[in-house]
Amino acid sequence: MSEDAGSRAVIAAVVPGQSPRVVQEAARYAALSGVPLLVVHVDTTRFVSFEDPDGYVHSATVDVAGAAARAALADVEAASARALSGSDAAWSVRQLIGDPALAIIDLAEKVDASLLVVGTRKRGLGESIREFLTGSVAARLTHRQHRPVLVVPLGETVPPDEELVWE
Structure with missing residues (x-):
């Protein structure tokens, strides 16, 4: 792992427990x-209340999930280290806060x-309902910046004879 250089970086947005394919594909393109x-992992339990001119971000918590956010970041760091062992890419981990698409767009800028x-x-039904209500982060990223x-398919693909939940 190296320090965040940032210039023209590839950003991989991940969640705890996600397949290592996202990080591995991102590392391949970065290398x-x-x-x-x-x-990056986005903590959706906190939001930006304001940002100082020097870049320091003040946040507020939606609930008392500080320990959960630290645990999620530790999980993402450990999973990234496993997935990227032997990779030629220089990498680092950051935790962002707020709306996932907006936080990723801000960092990308x-x-x-x-x-x-x-x-x-x-x-699954629960994930389909959540995506219907909050929208797809991938779709929001493609429309707002x-x-x-690059959208990496995870898990099983939908068989050709099975309808998608929203169809």
């Missing part, structure tokens, strides 16, 4: 491009990211 990899990498959601977005 091929000769840029650093920023693995700050580091002039060259590529954003996200995974698909797990299949100008950088390329």
